[in-house]
Amino acid sequence: MTGLEVTLRAVRHRGRRAFVPYFMAGTSNEWLRHVEAAANAGADAIEIGLPFSDPMMDGVVIQEAAKRSLDRGTTLASVVGELASVDVGVPLVVMTYYNVLLHGGLERSAAMLAQVNVRGAIVPDLPPEESSEWSSACAPHDLATIYLVAPSTPNERVAMVAQRTQGFCYAQGRMAVTGTTSEEGDGASVAAAIRAVSDVPVYVGIGVSTPEQAQRAASYSDGVIVGSALVRRILDGATPNDVEDFVRSFRRALDASHE
Amino acid sequence: MNAPEVFMDKPDASGRFGDFGGRFVPEALMTACLELEVAFNDAWNDDAFVQEFYDVLHTFGGRxxxxxxxxxxxxxxxxxxxxxxxxxxxxxxHKINNVVGQTLLTKRMGKPRVIAETGAGQHGVATATAAARLGLSCTVYMGELDTQRQALNVFRMELLGATVVPVTSGSKTLKDAVNEAMREWVTCVKDTHYCLGSVMGPHPFPWIVREFQxxxxxxxxxxxxxxxxxxxxxxxxxxxxxxxxxxxxxxxxxxxxxxxxxxxxxxxxxxxxxxxxxxxxxxxxxxxxxxxxxxxxxxxxxxxxxxxxxxxxxxxxxxxxxxxxxxxxxxxxxxxxxxxxxxxxxxxxxxxxxxxxxxxxxxxxxxxxxxxxxxxxxxxxxxxxxxxxxxxxx
The missing domain is CATH 3.40.50.1100 (Rossmann fold)
Known part of the structure; x- marks a missing residue:
């Protein structure tokens, strides 16, 4: 079992619903302060987006953030360099596209990320069928590879994906790219399908943008991931204090849901 | 002694031609790609489907x-x-060859709608044409820059009953139209086929399009x-x-x-x-x-x-x-x-x-x-x- 999964299972064992905010690395000079603020306000793990020019699984908000970050010269190496200066005390998980890791060199990318306490990677365009090289590169560094289960994933495939995922299983709440704001999704049935075949922690993302939605999602899962709603605020100039308030509002909703 | 290599045969089970190809798609699209491979294999081995493909290209496509x-x-x-x-x-x-094949396949899979990307507009016009012939609903994603360079083709697609969506992200050209079509496909994959216009994209598209062409x-x-x-x-x-x-x-x-x-x-x-x-x-x-x-x-x-x-x-x-x-x-x-x-x-x-x-x-x-x-x-x-x-x- 990966270190990430040990940590996240312990969160669940404590009776706590996990909150995982997403930040695009390098959108401003302050981005690490945002990450620290989120950790202080009760995030259980933090997703760090490494920008890619063609983010196929992302909606307009993350696209804009990726462009802003790339325009500022962000690279895998620059993010690793910056992360080396902080210790936020909760696991970091990167989210990026395969070509970014491929060009860094898979072995080298995995080693660099692990060195700065990154514990896992979500690579949305790398399904389990294509991931053997990346998984081999990650194994020596205890870097978890996290897979998604979508509402369209048939049950027999859910079993395969849930067996392969490490750390947690990402339950895609809607058939949509990131940044969807519509109300009711498919998160409950996706989470149930995963739980039927695995006891890996299940976190719901895509379609969770408010504390109320997070609270509902937490009733059938082990945690939630919130990206675009937070990134939108950051693109609009949110300060670390604003980020702290944002994370606290979710923290409160999740803690209340469990009491 | 190895037999001489046969070129342009089927890709391997992972959709590869040598080191190239594969299926690097979000999980949300994985099932659709797998189903499409099964559906195409089935259709391409069905004499009636192949005959209909040739007949349509002859009587409608000008072949x-x-x-x-x-x-x-x-x-x-x-x-x-x-x-x-x-x-x-x-x-x-030549775009008509592929779209006749893919729209027949769409109908065979029971999907009522196609989406497509287009650069110059040729594939978009062809898709709109083949969709109209079969009564399929059609939406075409086209880089905003290309909608300007090829304004008449936008109008042609609209005449054919298609909806054209200008894509404003990135370079506003073909690459971004593909990104946007993929993103849209995630939301509607259940009832919509992505009629990809070239020998690219995830397996089985490069193979399907080559076979039709x-x-x-x-x-x-x-x-x-x-x-x-x-x-x-x-x-x-x-x-x-x-x-x-x-x-x-x-x-x-x-x-x-x-x-x-x-x-x-x-x-x-x-x-x-x-x-x-x-x-x-x-x-x-x-x-x-x-x-x-x-x-x-x-x-x-x-x-x-x-x-x-x-x-x-x-x-x-x-x-x-x-x-x-x-x-x-x-x-x-x-x-x-x-x-x-x-x-x-x-x-x-x-x-x-x-x-x-x-x-x-x-x-x-x-x-x-x-x-x-x-x-x-x-x-x-x-x-x-x-x-x-x-x-x-x-």
């Missing part, structure tokens, strides 16, 4: 397209040039035999994603013919690219040292793509085909020359292949060399743009 000997251009260049006239197919390019090469091979030409020395076609080239190469991949793909210099994935993963495939891509995809630049919207189909990347690596680049400055004179000497105004894309013949005639192409040129599309869509360019130059 078989003729092979025309380009006598005056041949004399001018000292070559023997034969043109496979895909410009005479319905909607004015291979009718070009099979017809041309038969026609050249009937004309007494036999196997040509050279087969040449322009390459963006590479569907017309794949189609014509398929008829000659296992002969002695030299296969030449001509890319736009501003989008020459083989000449200037490196291996990477984009749009669901591992192929050759134009990208920076960090794996960020760079923007292609070409006078021709249809070749404005930073990648190339994975099978072409493989044919290049295996030295079965060669890929050359032609700059914008060579394209317009080639278009003019073919128009004046042969009475055929080619598409800007196609003019790249003509330009390569002009450049190589008398050097790498010895006098008397027989050439099969895939005349992939007609130039009507480009006339206004060419006029602007020539006005600007005078």
């Amino acid at each position: 078989p397209t003729p092979v025309t000997e380009l006598s005056r251009l041949s004399r001018h260049l000292g070559l023997r040039i034969y043109a496979k006239r895909e410009d005479l197919a319905h909607t004015g390019s 291979s009718i070009i090469g099979r017809e041309a091979s038969r026609q050249l035999t009937e004309m007494g030409v036999g196997t040509p020395d050279v087969v040449v076609a322009c390459v963006g994603g590479g569907s017309n080239a794949a189609g014509i190469f398929a008829g000659f991949a296992n002969t002695d013919a030299r296969l030449v793909g001509v890319e736009a210099a501003g989008g020459a994935a083989i000449a200037t690219g490196s291996p990477g993963v984009l749009h669901g495939m591992r192929s050759m891509l134009i990208q920076d040292e960090f794996g960020q995809i760079e923007e292609a630049h070409s006078v021709s919207a249809g070749l404005d793509y930073p990648g190339i189909g994975p099978e072409h990347a493989y044919l290049a690596k295996a030295h079965r085909a060669q890929y050359e680049a032609i700059g914008d400055d060579e394209v317009i004179p080639a278009l003019q020359l073919l128009s004046e000497l042969e009475g055929i105004v080619p598409a800007l894309e196609t003019a790249h292949a003509v330009a390569w013949l002009i450049r190589e005639a008398g050097t790498t192409l010895a006098p008397g060399t027989s050439v099969l040129l895939n005349l992939s599309g007609r130039g009507d869509k480009d006339v206004a743009q060419v006029r602007e360019i020539l006005r600007g130059a005078s």
